[in-house]
Amino acid sequence: MTETASLTTSDGKPLKAALAASLATRRKKALLLVAPLLLFVLVTFIVPIGQMLFQSVHNDGFSSTAPTLQAWFKDHPEGSDIDESAYAALAADLKQMKADRTAGVAGTRINYDISGTQSLFTSTARKADTMKPPYKDAILATSDKWGDPNVWRAMRDASSPYTIDFFLNAVDMTRASDGHIVAVPSDQAVYKKLFWRTIVMSAEITVLCLLLGFPIAFLLANIPMRHAMLLMILVLLPFWTSLLVRTTSWMVLLQQQGVINDLLVWLGIIDNGHRLEMMYNETGTIIAMTHILLPFTILPLYSVMKTIPPSYVRAARSLGATSWTAFRRVYLPQTLPGLGAGGLLVFILAMGYYITPALVGGADGQMISNMIAFHMQKSLNWSLAAALSTILLVIVMIFFWIYDRIVGIDKMKLG
């Protein structure tokens, strides 16, 4: 300790401090090199994801447009009687909404919980100016829906901009009129089933990709270079073709009047009346996605196999192992980093895949990402879409963690 502490550079500075200073300069320079990318990733990746996470628990569509009601809910705890003062607050907010033209925004937020309420807001707000006390009667006269305790419960929930309701919705739960969390009726439960189907389909696609990719990668790694280059181009060709083109060409092949069915009928393998349904269902999604994601298993496997010298298998054979034993006990374990990387890559990509299931998936080939897109584009319930995305992100991270525990992330080799 004293020995190292007393070491100095030739001009008398402590050696440790001098070393730290020179390393700090180098680190700063290195940071400058990555700074543009860091900034880019921050703006285009980290901030949007943060926003998405925030959106999943935050929605001020109602709370910001109905401040009077918000105050009333604060003063009157859950279970309070919805009396004249509540309706007065509602009328005041509706008048303001009319002036600001925000009735639609508030209605949209409540509409997430109780469908049909958006028009309730806009139509009542239109008449808000002419309303006279007692407001309860005046408002109930416009629509008796305003007497529904569920509507008031929904407004109470929405009066706070922060809520976990979207997450509840995302796992098929909702709040009963008394505020308790209950499961939605089974005929309305979609998300849990969809998450499960997404995981199962991704796993199936991953296994298929590994099974199909392994022999090709082995071949690539073991044939002479010039043949390998040609084969590699064939493997990479899908990468250079538009995703849309590839998916639509699968449609041409797989549909009931498509190439494969025609061929099978022509060969007499199947009857014309019993053409196979290979599209607009799970099968179609799995076939097309396996094809699209296959290169992601082949490339890491190839790069790992390329580094395994043939002498390992030869050694195993000379030591008395049959070719199968040599493969299983010596070759296969050494390809594990490639199998892990390729498998994880395909699995994660498949979990979030959108275009292919949307085009060839039909009703039961849809994945969770299609539902997220639906809420982003059609139902415009962005908060629910954000909640679904957050759950998807968490699931992916859980799988990542499991992979790290079992295989070790440091063993992964992407190429």
Add this chain to the structure above:
Amino acid sequence: MSTIQTGEPFVVFDHVQKSYDGENLVVKDLNLSIGKGEFLTMLGPSGSGKTTCLMMLAGFETATRGQILLNGVNINEMPPHKRGIGMVFQNYALFPHMTVAENLSFPLEVRGMDKAEREEKVTRALDMVQMGKFAARRPGQMSGGQCQRIALARALVFDPELVLMDEPLGALDKQLREHMQYEIKALHDRLGITVVYVTHDQGEALTMSDRVAVFNDGRIQQLAPPDELYERPKNSFVAQFIGENNKLPGTVEALDGDHCTVRLQTGELITATPVNIRHVGQETLVSIRPERVEHKSEMIPAGAYMIDAEVIEVIYMGDIFRTRMRVAGTEDFVMKSRNTMGQTRLAAGQKLKIGWHPADARALDPIE
């Protein structure tokens, strides 16, 4: 052909040929029989076919023609795992995902040996190469020399009668390589196994082998014990490949039993021992080992042939002086003199007479 056979033929190559592309023969008509307990080295430059021969013996390549017999049985069609041949690879080929003990246990496991017996054999094999403490290590945590010992132990742990070694010491540094040479040799003597060893290092071949087969161009150029190979090379290739060698080109003037007269390109007539000279008038290369050339009159053997020489450079190499001189028109004639007490140190530009015994001048085929 050598007559030394340590036992009855154990491995026999019978008219073996090998071609990879159907156009060129990598191995051309190989005939070789290896005795039981023998240490035979296949020596040659890269591409000479020696490794292919080893791979055919191990079962990783199949002979295009001819047959290979092991213990009298044709093994051409036998898969490698049934041959029971131990093999040591150049890059060790220790399984990186297994510990040392697991590596050694592997050949015993695939033979269905029970655990207690396996452990006993693994321990014995590790002790044999003084690596008992390394059983739990992984190959990545060991040095090249340690890996090589483990590879050796793994090739021996299942008690094979025949062990093949494919340039096993190629990746080690010089000192370690020499040390391992003695260890391998000692193991061979102790265990009585048959070893077929492939190398391109002639020093290694001479040190370890009972017999050396010198390969070139797909053929065995000479098969002989080390001393015979060095002192009586049968052709120019062997003379060149084994040790250092002075070559004096000339033409055969007279041929008489075990003497011939060669006229060198500069006109001198020298006497030499004909080796593969067929007729008078043939082109020849007279080969003389540098250490058989003397310049001090008291060292020159009786009946020596004397010739003029001019010193070009003297290199001090510790135990010897390596003197390069101009002799009979060539400028790379080398003389090696031991650094003894009374040795005269020559200087560049010095003119002197050197001499050698005609028995040490061997008239060989001219190299094309």
